[in-house]
Amino acid sequence: MTQLTRKEEASSEIFTQEGTLPADPIFNNVVKVAGLAVIGVLIWMTLVVAGDSLPAIRQFGFGFLTDSNWDPNSDQFGGLSFVFGTVATALIAMAFAIPIGLGIAIFLTEDFLPEAVLTPISFMVELLAAIPSVVYGLWGIFVMIPILRPLLQWLSGGSSSGYGLFTAGLLLSIMVLPTVASISREVLKSIPRSLRNASLALGATRWETIFRVMIPAGTSGIVGACVLGLGRALGETMAVTMVIGNAPEIPKSIFAPAYTIAAVLANEFGEASGELHLSSLFFAGFLLFVITLLVNILAEIFVRRVSLERQ
Amino acid sequence: MQTQKWTRRAFATLVALIAIASPIALQAANALDLNGAGATFPEPLYTKWFYEYNKKNPDVKINYQAIGSGGGINQITKKTVDFGASDAAMTDEELAKAPGKILMLPMTSGAVAVTYNVGGVPSGLKLDRETLAGIYRGRITKWNDPKIAKTNPDVKLPNQSISVVRRADGSGTTFIFTNHLSAISPEWKRDVGSGKSVKWPVGLGAKGNDGVAAQVQQTPGSIGYIESAYASQNKLPIATLQNLEGKFVAPSIEGVTAALEGTKFPENLRVFIADPDGPKSYPIVGLTWLLVYEKMDDKAKADGLKKFLDWALTDGQKYAPPLEYAPLPASLLKQVKQSVAQVQ
Numbered sequence: 001m002t003q004l005t006r007k008e009e010a011s012s013e014i015f016t017q018e019g020t021l022p023a024d025p026i027f028n029n030v031v032k033v034a035g036l037a038v039i040g041v042l043i044w045m046t047l048v049v050a051g052d053s054l055p056a057i058r059q060f061g062f063g064f065l066t067d068s069n070w071d072p073n074s075d076q077f078g079g080l081s082f083v084f085g086t087v088a089t090a091l092i093a094m095a096f097a098i099p100i101g102l103g104i105a106i107f108l109t110e111d112f113l114p115e116a117v118l119t120p121i122s123f124m125v126e127l128l129a130a131i132p133s134v135v136y137g138l139w140g141i142f143v144m145i146p147i148l149r150p151l152l153q154w155l156s157g158g159s160s161s162g163y164g165l166f167t168a169g170l171l172l173s174i175m176v177l178p179t180v181a182s183i184s185r186e187v188l189k190s191i192p193r194s195l196r197n198a199s200l201a202l203g204a205t206r207w208e209t210i211f212r213v214m215i216p217a218g219t220s221g222i223v224g225a226c227v228l229g230l231g232r233a234l235g236e237t238m239a240v241t242m243v244i245g246n247a248p249e250i251p252k253s254i255f256a257p258a259y260t261i262a263a264v265l266a267n268e269f270g271e272a273s274g275e276l277h278l279s280s281l282f283f284a285g286f287l288l289f290v291i292t293l294l295v296n297i298l299a300e301i302f303v304r305r306v307s308l309e310r311q
Numbered sequence: 312m313q314t315q316k317w318t319r320r321a322f323a324t325l326v327a328l329i330a331i332a333s334p335i336a337l338q339a340a341n342a343l344d345l346n347g348a349g350a351t352f353p354e355p356l357y358t359k360w361f362y363e364y365n366k367k368n369p370d371v372k373i374n375y376q377a378i379g380s381g382g383g384i385n386q387i388t389k390k391t392v393d394f395g396a397s398d399a400a401m402t403d404e405e406l407a408k409a410p411g412k413i414l415m416l417p418m419t420s421g422a423v424a425v426t427y428n429v430g431g432v433p434s435g436l437k438l439d440r441e442t443l444a445g446i447y448r449g450r451i452t453k454w455n456d457p458k459i460a461k462t463n464p465d466v467k468l469p470n471q472s473i474s475v476v477r478r479a480d481g482s483g484t485t486f487i488f489t490n491h492l493s494a495i496s497p498e499w500k501r502d503v504g505s506g507k508s509v510k511w512p513v514g515l516g517a518k519g520n521d522g523v524a525a526q527v528q529q530t531p532g533s534i535g536y537i538e539s540a541y542a543s544q545n546k547l548p549i550a551t552l553q554n555l556e557g558k559f560v561a562p563s564i565e566g567v568t569a570a571l572e573g574t575k576f577p578e579n580l581r582v583f584i585a586d587p588d589g590p591k592s593y594p595i596v597g598l599t600w601l602l603v604y605e606k607m608d609d610k611a612k613a614d615g616l617k618k619f620l621d622w623a624l625t626d627g628q629k630y631a632p633p634l635e636y637a638p639l640p641a642s643l644l645k646q647v648k649q650s651v652a653q654v655q
Contacts, residue, residue: 271381
């Protein structure tokens with residue numbers, strides 16, 4: 001009989017007859033509970049927010065979505081300006097982030113530069129995602145706005161103070177960029193080399209390969225990246241509230257101050273004591289939930305449609 | 312990989328050690344921790360007070376979160392803090408919502424300065440009553456408007472848009488400022504009114520006195536209202552405003568003291584001075600209150616807080632002038648001390 005090593009001896013003491021560890025069922029259950037807890041927390045959050053917004057829903061109903069008058073002193077609450085601001089800043093952010101992010105992803109997966117240069121660049125792009133939101137806001141106020149002000153004033157005919165919808169959208173696009181870029185890069189990297197080689201072998205140029213083969217192959221992943229980025233853009237709070245000007249009205253121009261749902265919640269939640277005020281803020285928060293859900297559903301439909309087409 | 316026996320034993324020992332160590336660590340913490348939240352208006356002074364008091368009484372640590380007067384009132388009503396701070400004393404409605412009687416204790420008073428950032432215009436720009444209300448109402452939109460030029464004949468005013476900056480959060484400073492605007496402009500009183508947050512006709516919203524100061528500093532052509540300590544500490548240009556008697560006064564301790572002179576304080580110590588008389592008075596002044604429950608749940612905290620309040624009303628007052636806050640007049644101090652004695 002061969003001598004068992006100390007390790008094998010230790011192991012054989014613990015393995016049960018069936019070959020499973022006593023820790024297995026414990027681990028299984030813990031992990032199951034954790035998974036269910038995550039879903040449970042999400043449902044619980046939705047219920048709490050919806051429940052606390054009931055007074056406002058009863059009072060305003062759908063009027064909340066069409067009225068842009070927000071006046072805490074006279075108990076008049078209309079959320080249109082916030083919904084508009086949230087959606088507009090997110091769209092501006094994605095308009096900048098998607099082409100640039102996708103471009104970065106393509107740049108980092110093609111062989112324009114040697115691998116040794118690409119790795120630090122991709123690392124630094126991912127580092128952008130680690131910068132806290134407040135720091136972005138401070139950078140926006142003290143660096144970005146002073147630099148951009150001449151351009152913004154020229155574009156707006158001299159009336160812009162630098163704080164507004166466009167500025168917030170631009171700052172958001174920088175915050176969303178690492179998400180879009182790094183996930184798209186992973187997606188493009190995971191496409192089998194054989195697909196790219198086959199396309200090139202058939203005579204396609206590099207760019208034809210990228211646009212007609214690689215990106216379509218990675219559509220679902222890239223759309224996923226964009227949706228994640230859009231989710232961040234919709235919910236971003238501190239950076240936006242520092243540069244958007246916090247004016248609860250629908251801006252007359254893209255360079256005028258506006259407001260988003262997350263920003264108004266951050267600013268007014270601490271002092272909202274009237275029941276209707278608090279409930280209206282919850283209602284706005286609930287709307288944000290709904291917008292994010294809609295965006296995710298639309299993205300899922302889009303991806304399915306594109307995959308079906310390709311089949 | 313199977314964990315070795317020794318690894319599991321070491322891990323168990325570590326967990327046990329941590330479990331034993333935590334109570335010991337907690338005991339080493341402060342004997343008394345007081346928490347407060349509220350206005351940014353008096354924050355520079357309060358920070359100094361808490362620091363100095365802690366030096367003299369190392370076992371008492373007071374934490375303060377400057378979240379705005381509205382937040383302070385909210386938190387003390389919910390009893391999530393031991394004391395609140397607000398430049399807008401609570402209304403009867405707000406007092407009724409609290410689960411107990413709240414004492415409003417004025418601690419100090421200060422001026423709300425109007426600051427601006429216009430190239431080539433030094434500190435001391437004269438703004439008369441109509442002009443100030445007009446700027447914030449959105450009627451005056453350019454720095455070289457004739458109304459501003461009228462009171463400043465020897466200042467070169469550029470043809471620049473005025474960027475109005477105001478508060479985005481619920482603020483006692485806003486309350487003091489809009490109170491004054493309502494008093495000097497019937498149009499403002501009718502269209503906007505006064506309060507901790509109002510429906511501003513124009514303006515960019517910033518968070519906190521410090522947010523407004525930063526925004527004015529960063530935005531050319533902007534104007535904003537902040538507690539005067541923020542303006543002088545950051546060396547921002549300050550406007551001289553016209554008081555009820557028509558004189559142009561800059562914010563100063565003398566201006567605030569003159570404004571407070573002759574004010575009678577009722578039993579609950581709630582007084583708002585929207586438009587003070589007197590030739591030397593600075594027009595926009597406010598008191599700032601600490602909000603404390605008459606009957607506190609924790610005896611140790613009540614005693615600790617009472618001791619601090621007594622200190623603040625005697626020794627503490629000397630820290631006010633260097634930070635541009637006016638110490639309270641002697642008669643008022645007596646009244647406030649009597650109120651403090653009621654805390655238990």
